[in-house]
Amino acid sequence: MKKKDKKEKQSSTGSAAAAVPGVTPDVYHVAVLPAETIDLLAIKPDGVYVDCTFGGGGHSKLILSQLGPGGRLIAFDQDEDAKRNLPDDPRVVFVPQNFRYIQRFLRLENILAVDGILADLGVSSHQFDEAERGFSTRFNAAMDMRMDQRQQVTAGEVLMTYTEARLHKLFEQYGEVTNSKTLAKTIVNVRNHVSLQTIDGFKEAVRGIVKGNPHKYFAQVFQALRIEVNDELGVLKEMLQQLPKLLKPGGRAAIITFHSLEDRLVKDFFRRGTFDEPVENAFTHDATTNELTLVTRKPVTASEEELRANPRSRSAKLRVAEKIMMV
Numbered sequence: 001m002k003k004k005d006k007k008e009k010q011s012s013t014g015s016a017a018a019a020v021p022g023v024t025p026d027v028y029h030v031a032v033l034p035a036e037t038i039d040l041l042a043i044k045p046d047g048v049y050v051d052c053t054f055g056g057g058g059h060s061k062l063i064l065s066q067l068g069p070g071g072r073l074i075a076f077d078q079d080e081d082a083k084r085n086l087p088d089d090p091r092v093v094f095v096p097q098n099f100r101y102i103q104r105f106l107r108l109e110n111i112l113a114v115d116g117i118l119a120d121l122g123v124s125s126h127q128f129d130e131a132e133r134g135f136s137t138r139f140n141a142a143m144d145m146r147m148d149q150r151q152q153v154t155a156g157e158v159l160m161t162y163t164e165a166r167l168h169k170l171f172e173q174y175g176e177v178t179n180s181k182t183l184a185k186t187i188v189n190v191r192n193h194v195s196l197q198t199i200d201g202f203k204e205a206v207r208g209i210v211k212g213n214p215h216k217y218f219a220q221v222f223q224a225l226r227i228e229v230n231d232e233l234g235v236l237k238e239m240l241q242q243l244p245k246l247l248k249p250g251g252r253a254a255i256i257t258f259h260s261l262e263d264r265l266v267k268d269f270f271r272r273g274t275f276d277e278p279v280e281n282a283f284t285h286d287a288t289t290n291e292l293t294l295v296t297r298k299p300v301t302a303s304e305e306e307l308r309a310n311p312r313s314r315s316a317k318l319r320v321a322e323k324i325m326m327v
Helices: 001-015 034-041 060-064 081-086 099-108 123-129 155-161 165-176 179-190 198-210 214-229 233-246 259-273 304-309 311-315
Strands: 048-051 072-074 092-095 114-120 247-257 292-296 317-323
Touching: 034 060, 034 114, 034 198, 034 247, 034 317, 048 060, 060 072, 072 099, 072 123, 092 311, 099 114, 099 233, 114 233, 155 165, 155 214, 165 179, 165 214, 214 233, 233 247, 233 259, 233 317, 247 259, 259 317, 304 311
Parallel strands: 048 072, 048 114, 072 092, 114 247
Antiparallel strands: 247 317, 292 317
8 A cells, every 4th residue: 555545544434433422533543432441440639540552642631531630541452552542641550461461560659459441352453555565465574463572473473384274273273264274285395485574474375275355364364363363252251251350349340342263262251250151050059159240241332423433443352340349
């Protein structure tokens, strides 16, 4: 995409966002389900809140607008670029780390429990639009896909070093790629004499085995690689397991997901307090005590108005749970 085209695309996205209440024109990233998320978080003016995925700061700005002088917001983001969006506000503490370490860094701020936690998962619009980050199939760049540029493993290294069995598993599980076994075999067969370190190089190397719509096919492949490189599901599970201890009684967690793998983890943990499948056994009475109760029985999705303004919101699902008040 030419620079001019990219600017025009970003400009049109920003102006459309302005038509949705709670969404500000922001070329970095447009927050999804803004009004619904803030409403369901039930912000207390003097509360302490965590935005696990600060990004463009859209959700954080809305939280701050409802906090009083005594309120606090702890904003996490492992992407160095996000720091440029920080507001000049003494109530905000920015933590340039992965939110899997949420409890550790809250303790460093002498915070043992909070009133609300928000996580808007997935990739920001900024990351997709920056060609050199390697997230988008639209550009030719290095096969990178690291959200945290400090980490070592890139998508290119995954392609060049993983075994055929491991590649098959990740494409099948994380991308639901139709011919994941064939794709893995092809990669292993060609990588010793063809470079897979660039997007165009990789696409050309496997073009002969692409099934169906190439755009959809490569989107699924890239999703699988991105999830693997950033350990997205592992990070989500670790964060969810920390919620019961981090939330104050009556505190809420709001999680926005963009694909079924994430949504299933959130749904199961909110409902059962564990990722383990329930085992029915008449001779045992072991049961996991779930300290969370559902606020949303079904996921909240974008309105028609938001869908028109921000197509990215089409796959977004918001689920909210509350820490049970102890009697």
